[in-house]
Amino acid sequence: MKMSHRLDKSLSERHPGFLMTPRRVWLLVLLFALVLFGAPWLRLGLESPVLKLSYPLLAFNRAWEKSALSWGEYLQQQKTLVINNQKLRTDNDYLKLKLLTAEQTVTDYRHLRATLGAREIQGKNLVARVLVTPSRATFDTLLIDLGHDNSSQIMAPGLLVGSGGVLLGQLVTVDNLISKVKMFSSAGEKTAAVIGPDKLPVELLGRGGGNFTTLLPRGVTVAIGDLATVPIYDGRLLAVVGSVDNNPEEPLQTIYLRSPINLFTLTWLEIYVH
Amino acid sequence: MFIKRLAADLVILFSLFFLPGWISLILGLLGFVYFHHYYEGVVMALWFDLLYSLPGPAWFHLPLPVTLMAIVALLIITPVRYRLWY
Numbered sequence: 474m475k476m477s478h479r480l481d482k483s484l485s486e487r488h489p490g491f492l493m494t495p496r497r498v499w500l501l502v503l504l505f506a507l508v509l510f511g512a513p514w515l516r517l518g519l520e521s522p523v524l525k526l527s528y529p530l531l532a533f534n535r536a537w538e539k540s541a542l543s544w545g546e547y548l549q550q551q552k553t554l555v556i557n558n559q560k561l562r563t564d565n566d567y568l569k570l571k572l573l574t575a576e577q578t579v580t581d582y583r584h585l586r587a588t589l590g591a592r593e594i595q596g597k598n599l600v601a602r603v604l605v606t607p608s609r610a611t612f613d614t615l616l617i618d619l620g621h622d623n624s625s626q627i628m629a630p631g632l633l634v635g636s637g638g639v640l641l642g643q644l645v646t647v648d649n650l651i652s653k654v655k656m657f658s659s660a661g662e663k664t665a666a667v668i669g670p671d672k673l674p675v676e677l678l679g680r681g682g683g684n685f686t687t688l689l690p691r692g693v694t695v696a697i698g699d700l701a702t703v704p705i706y707d708g709r710l711l712a713v714v715g716s717v718d719n720n721p722e723e724p725l726q727t728i729y730l731r732s733p734i735n736l737f738t739l740t741w742l743e744i745y746v747h
Numbered sequence: 748m749f750i751k752r753l754a755a756d757l758v759i760l761f762s763l764f765f766l767p768g769w770i771s772l773i774l775g776l777l778g779f780v781y782f783h784h785y786y787e788g789v790v791m792a793l794w795f796d797l798l799y800s801l802p803g804p805a806w807f808h809l810p811l812p813v814t815l816m817a818i819v820a821l822l823i824i825t826p827v828r829y830r831l832w833y
Contacts, residue, residue, distance in 0.1 A: 493822075493826040501821060501822050502822075504789070504818055505815060508793075508810075508811050508815055508818065509809075509810070509815060512810025512811050513810065515793075515810075516810070519797055520797045523794055523797040523798055524797075527763075527764065530764040531764055605799070609766075609767055609768055610768055611767075611768035611772070612800045612806075613805075614799055614801055616799075645801055653801065655801050659801075659803050659805065660804070660805035661803055661804025662804065681805070
């Protein structure tokens with residue numbers, strides 16, 4: 474008797490539930506259109522509940538990461554702690570002396586600004602803990618643990634965010650307990666800035682992860698270490714020139730800049746409330 | 748299969764909070780390949796978007812880019828895996 478290797482039933486008869494029927498395809502296309510065109514309403518309705526539900530897990534993860542790191546460091550660097558301690562004591566004495574000098578400089582600077590009629594930067598900064606760094610979120614965004622309910626001052630989208638006087642980004646979403654920050658270095662973001670002591674006006678293009686690039690004519694001299702500041706945000710520091718690609722075959726030179734702050738190890742942030 | 752699917756859902760859901768984003772995306776893609784009609788993947792992509800994403804030039808100003816990619820992945824991968832595996 475001749476055996477046939479053909480199956481008795483067709484594919485769709487054997488697994489009818491697995492088939493992508495035209496009806497299912499149309500439903501998915503409809504869902505795609507709904508997400509594409511109804512996204513603002515989806516965000517409006519669902520973003521706040523999602524952030525609220527995610528907050529405990531994100532806060533737990535942050536606390537766990539922190540404790541795991543400190544235990545690891547403790548085990549690894551126990552022997553070097555004594556040496557570091559001695560070095561830090563020496564550094565501390567030196568820095569105290571430097572701080573005294575700096576305080577005098579700041580007083581002089583304020584006096585000068587007041588004399589020249591320049592606007593004083595005022596306002597108390599809020600300090601927020603970083604819940605999620607850009608290494609977790611693939612969009613170069615930060616989540617911070619300050620919102621409407623747990624902030625001493627009014628939080629609103631558009632407020633500037635930085636660390637140690639260095640600009641990092643702006644608040645985009647403010648929820649009850651969590652806020653979302655968009656970095657100036659997000660890929661494709663453009664920021665008007667000035668570079669170097671000559672205050673060359675440039676447009677910095679975000680490259681993600683605290684990096685920027687800009688193009689300048691080859692004749693313009695830009696040195697490594699030159700500062701890029703943002704005039705419209707009180708001339709705050711945004712990035713430092715890391716390298717200059719001055720290829721003689723190209724009409725323009727590419728300037729690579731990076732933020733002095735490492736976004737991936739960021740723990741605390743300041744929100745500049747004006 | 749139900750237990751496997753539930754376990755995978757939980758792993759992917761927790762990866763959103765505890766692992767880097769690119770790992771969550773890869774796990775989600777594997778979910779689409781391994782399970783038939785993996786609609787939970789779309790829901791988790793929406794969760795990922797609402798939690799982390801912001802419209803910007805890097806993603807062509809798409810409002811919810813990962814969710815849209817998940818729907819397209821579901822549309823493409825489901826018939827392909829059906830033909831390959833059954």
